[in-house]
Amino acid sequence: MENGNTANEPASFWTQANALLRKNLTFQKRNVKTNVGLILSPFILCLLLVLLQRLLEYQLDKAENKCGCVCVRRQGDTCLEEECGIEHSDLDQFATCPIPSPPEWPPLLQVPAPQYRAVRTDYFPFSDFPNTSCRKNGSCPVTMLFTGTNQSFGEIISRNMIPSTLSTIYSSDIMASLASNVVGSESEPGNTNFLEPAFFSDLPIYYLQNQCTQNSTFSVSVQMSGISKQQEVICAQGLRLWRNSSSEVNNELYKGYWRSNIERQINEIAAGYDFLNSNGSIFNVSIWYNSTYKKDTGFNPIALARIPRSVNLVSNAYLQFLLGPGTKMFFEFVKEMPKPETPIKLDLASLLGGVFFTWVILQLFPIPLTSLVYEKQQKLRIMMKMHGLDDGPYWMISYGYFLAISIVYMLCFVIFGSVIGLNFFTMNDYSIQSVFYFIYINLQISLAFLLASLFSNVKTATVLAYIGMFGTGLLADFPFHFFVQDTLYVFFILLWESLTGREHLLFYGRLKNLKGSALTQAVEESLKSVNLFHGGVADKQAGKYSGGMKRRLSVAISLIGDPKVVYMDEPSTGLDPASRKNLWNVVKRAKQDRAIILTTHSMEEAEVLCDRLGIFVDGGLQCIGNPKELKARYGGTYVFTMTTSIDHENDVENLVRQLFPNANKIYHISGTQKFELPKDEVKIANVFQAVETAKRSFTVSAWGLADTTLEDVFIKVARGAQAFNTLS
Incomplete structure (x- = not known):
C-alpha cells in the first residue's frame, strides 16, 4: 500500500489541524439529531420558563390577589358598578389597592x-x-x-x-x-x-x-x-x-x-x-x-x-x-407617599436572574470535562498521537470545537429568550451580555481542561461535574444531559460510530501528510486490502460494522501512510474463526513491506503470522527464534497419547516403557495418558505395530502421535523459567 512520498514526511501543524477539523465537521454532519437537540435545549428551557410565567400570572390575576371590590349598583344578577379600595380588602389584598x-x-x-x-x-x-x-x-x-x-x-x-x-x-x-x-x-x-x-x-x-x-x-x-x-x-x-x-x-x-x-x-x-x-x-x-x-x-x-x-x-x-419643659418638636405622624393600583407581578426571569442563567451555562461544563477525561481513561489521545497528531493542533481544535458548541448554544439561548420576550434578555444590553457569556464560557472550558488533568475516571469526573451544578441551588437538567451525551462519549471513541470506514481512513491519512490523489489512492488500496471496499461497505457507518470488520478497519488505519513499523496488540481477540482467518490474511499481506510487532496469547496466531517470535515469562524474554528453531530447541520429542479404561492404565505405561525406556509421562487423567518420546528413539512404524499388538490385549479408545507444538514449547519454557526463579 504505497501512498506517495509525502507520507514519509511529517504533517505540518496546519495539515494536522485541517485533518482533525474535517473529521469533527464530518462527525457533526453525521449527528444532526444530537446537534438539533443541543440547539433546542435552550429553547425548551426558555419555553418552560415562559409557561411557568403564564401559569403564575393566571394565578395572580384571580380576585383574591387583587384589590377588594364590592358591587354598589346592580341590575338583577348583573353588577353595573363596582367600588374597589382598601376598605373592601383584606390584609393580603391591601398592597394591590390604589x-x-x-x-x-x-x-x-x-x-x-x-x-x-x-x-x-x-x-x-x-x-x-x-x-x-x-x-x-x-x-x-x-x-x-x-x-x-x-x-x-x-x-x-x-x-x-x-x-x-x-x-x-x-x-x-x-x-x-x-x-x-x-x-x-x-x-x-x-x-x-x-x-x-x-x-x-x-x-x-x-x-x-x-x-x-x-x-x-x-x-x-x-x-x-x-x-x-x-x-x-x-x-x-x-x-x-x-x-x-x-x-x-x-x-x-x-x-x-x-x-x-x-x-x-x-x-x-x-x-x-x-x-x-x-x-x-x-x-x-x-x-x-x-x-x-x-x-x-x-x-x-x-x-x-x-x-x-x-x-x-x-x-x-x-x-x-x-x-424649658414646654418646648418640643411635635412629631405628628409617619406616612408613605401616595401610590396607584399595583397588581401583584412576579417576573420569574428577573427573580431567578443571574443564578438561573449562570446555571444554564453550567450545563455545558460536563461536555468538555467528561470528553477529555474519557479520552484520557481510554488512552485514545495516545492512539492519535501515535498516528502523528501533535499536541498543538489537537488542543487548538479541541478548544475551538468546545468553544464553537458553547457559542452556538448561547446564541440560541439569547435569541430564543429574546423572541419569547424574557425580560432578562430584552431589558439588558446585548453587548454586555455577549461579553459576559463569552468570558464565562472560555473560563468554563479552561477550567474543564485544568480539571481533566486531575481525573482518570470518567464516572468520577461526571459525578463531580454535576455536583458542581447542584451547588448552584437548582436541580440538574437530566434531559439536557441526554441531548448531549452522544457528543460526550461517541466523539472520542477510536472508531467513531457515526463516521464511515472511508472517512476514518481519510482522517488518519491526512494526519500522515497524504493529500489529493495520493490520499484517495491510499484510502482505496487500504479498503481493498482489508476487504472493505466492495458492496458499499466502505461508505457504511462504523457503528454498523461487525466485530471482525471493525478489527480489519483498525488494521487498515494502522497501515495507511505506509509506516515502516507497526505495533499490534492481540488483533484477533474476540473474533469468530472466519473473521480471525480474514484478519490473519490481511496481516500476512501487510508484513511483506514492513516490520510488524505483534503481541498475542494465541500460539496458533503466533505460528501463522510470525516469522520470528519470542516468549516472555514474568516480564522477561526467555527465548527468541523462528517457530521451527524453537520447536527443535525446546521440543525434540514426539507426544504419544493413548486412552483406555482405567483398568489398563498400567498396561499402557508398560508398553511405552518397553519401546522407549527414556519416555517421560507428562499427563494422566481418567485413562488418558501422554508421554514425551525422544525423537532419536522413535520409529513411527514400530509405534503403529505396538499399538496394533496392544489392541489384541485390551481395548484402546483413542491414540495419537504428534510433533511438538508451540504451545508445548511455551509451557516448557514457562516451567523452566519459574523453576529457575524459585531456585534463585
Missing part, C-alpha cells in the same frame, strides 16, 4: 416584648437590672442605656426623654393623641408604612412612663379607612441606666443578644444613647438600636426601622434642657 391618601400613623419606638426585656441573670450579671420575677407578670421595664463625657448633663437629658404622665387621649383624634405620647410596639416592622403592623397584629401599644400606676391599661377605638378596631394600650416603665463608657454599653447590648450566651437567652435592651461631648452649646449624640428587626439577610427586602421617634425623643429632651 392609595391616593395614605394613612397617618403615630411614630413608634421599637419596644422589646415583655418576656425578652433585660433582667439580671447569671450570664447577664448587672446589678441595676430587675430580677427575673418581673417576667412572670409581664411587668419588666423597658431599659435604655446612656453614656457620655458629662454625666450630669446626660442624666438631665435622659430624664426629659421619658414623661411622668400620660397626655390626654382624645377619641376624636386617637392617632394624634398617641403621637403626643412616647409610644412603642413589640411588633416587627414592615417594608412600607401603608400598614402599621402595630395596629394589625393583635399586640398592644405600649406608652412609656417613669413609673406605671395601677389600672394603667386601657383600649381605644382606631378608625382606618372605614374599619374600626379596638386597640389595647398598656403602660411600660422606662428604666434609664447610666454607664461610664460606650464600651460598657456595647458589652451589655451584645450580652443581651441570644447568640452571645450558651443558654441562648434574650435580654433585649430597647436603645442606647452616647452623648459624647454634648453640653449646653453642643449637641452630639450617637444612638444604638436593634437592627435585627430590619431582617437584612441579603435575600429579602429590608424592613423599616423605628428609629425616627428615638431621634425625635432625644432632640426634644435637649430642647427642653435649653428652653
Whole structure:
C-alpha cells in the first residue's frame, strides 16, 4: 500500500489541524439529531420558563390577589358598578389597592416584648437590672442605656426623654393623641408604612412612663379607612441606666443578644444613647438600636426601622434642657407617599436572574470535562498521537470545537429568550451580555481542561461535574444531559460510530501528510486490502460494522501512510474463526513491506503470522527464534497419547516403557495418558505395530502421535523459567 512520498514526511501543524477539523465537521454532519437537540435545549428551557410565567400570572390575576371590590349598583344578577379600595380588602389584598391618601400613623419606638426585656441573670450579671420575677407578670421595664463625657448633663437629658404622665387621649383624634405620647410596639416592622403592623397584629401599644400606676391599661377605638378596631394600650416603665463608657454599653447590648450566651437567652435592651461631648452649646449624640428587626439577610427586602421617634425623643429632651419643659418638636405622624393600583407581578426571569442563567451555562461544563477525561481513561489521545497528531493542533481544535458548541448554544439561548420576550434578555444590553457569556464560557472550558488533568475516571469526573451544578441551588437538567451525551462519549471513541470506514481512513491519512490523489489512492488500496471496499461497505457507518470488520478497519488505519513499523496488540481477540482467518490474511499481506510487532496469547496466531517470535515469562524474554528453531530447541520429542479404561492404565505405561525406556509421562487423567518420546528413539512404524499388538490385549479408545507444538514449547519454557526463579 504505497501512498506517495509525502507520507514519509511529517504533517505540518496546519495539515494536522485541517485533518482533525474535517473529521469533527464530518462527525457533526453525521449527528444532526444530537446537534438539533443541543440547539433546542435552550429553547425548551426558555419555553418552560415562559409557561411557568403564564401559569403564575393566571394565578395572580384571580380576585383574591387583587384589590377588594364590592358591587354598589346592580341590575338583577348583573353588577353595573363596582367600588374597589382598601376598605373592601383584606390584609393580603391591601398592597394591590390604589392609595391616593395614605394613612397617618403615630411614630413608634421599637419596644422589646415583655418576656425578652433585660433582667439580671447569671450570664447577664448587672446589678441595676430587675430580677427575673418581673417576667412572670409581664411587668419588666423597658431599659435604655446612656453614656457620655458629662454625666450630669446626660442624666438631665435622659430624664426629659421619658414623661411622668400620660397626655390626654382624645377619641376624636386617637392617632394624634398617641403621637403626643412616647409610644412603642413589640411588633416587627414592615417594608412600607401603608400598614402599621402595630395596629394589625393583635399586640398592644405600649406608652412609656417613669413609673406605671395601677389600672394603667386601657383600649381605644382606631378608625382606618372605614374599619374600626379596638386597640389595647398598656403602660411600660422606662428604666434609664447610666454607664461610664460606650464600651460598657456595647458589652451589655451584645450580652443581651441570644447568640452571645450558651443558654441562648434574650435580654433585649430597647436603645442606647452616647452623648459624647454634648453640653449646653453642643449637641452630639450617637444612638444604638436593634437592627435585627430590619431582617437584612441579603435575600429579602429590608424592613423599616423605628428609629425616627428615638431621634425625635432625644432632640426634644435637649430642647427642653435649653428652653424649658414646654418646648418640643411635635412629631405628628409617619406616612408613605401616595401610590396607584399595583397588581401583584412576579417576573420569574428577573427573580431567578443571574443564578438561573449562570446555571444554564453550567450545563455545558460536563461536555468538555467528561470528553477529555474519557479520552484520557481510554488512552485514545495516545492512539492519535501515535498516528502523528501533535499536541498543538489537537488542543487548538479541541478548544475551538468546545468553544464553537458553547457559542452556538448561547446564541440560541439569547435569541430564543429574546423572541419569547424574557425580560432578562430584552431589558439588558446585548453587548454586555455577549461579553459576559463569552468570558464565562472560555473560563468554563479552561477550567474543564485544568480539571481533566486531575481525573482518570470518567464516572468520577461526571459525578463531580454535576455536583458542581447542584451547588448552584437548582436541580440538574437530566434531559439536557441526554441531548448531549452522544457528543460526550461517541466523539472520542477510536472508531467513531457515526463516521464511515472511508472517512476514518481519510482522517488518519491526512494526519500522515497524504493529500489529493495520493490520499484517495491510499484510502482505496487500504479498503481493498482489508476487504472493505466492495458492496458499499466502505461508505457504511462504523457503528454498523461487525466485530471482525471493525478489527480489519483498525488494521487498515494502522497501515495507511505506509509506516515502516507497526505495533499490534492481540488483533484477533474476540473474533469468530472466519473473521480471525480474514484478519490473519490481511496481516500476512501487510508484513511483506514492513516490520510488524505483534503481541498475542494465541500460539496458533503466533505460528501463522510470525516469522520470528519470542516468549516472555514474568516480564522477561526467555527465548527468541523462528517457530521451527524453537520447536527443535525446546521440543525434540514426539507426544504419544493413548486412552483406555482405567483398568489398563498400567498396561499402557508398560508398553511405552518397553519401546522407549527414556519416555517421560507428562499427563494422566481418567485413562488418558501422554508421554514425551525422544525423537532419536522413535520409529513411527514400530509405534503403529505396538499399538496394533496392544489392541489384541485390551481395548484402546483413542491414540495419537504428534510433533511438538508451540504451545508445548511455551509451557516448557514457562516451567523452566519459574523453576529457575524459585531456585534463585
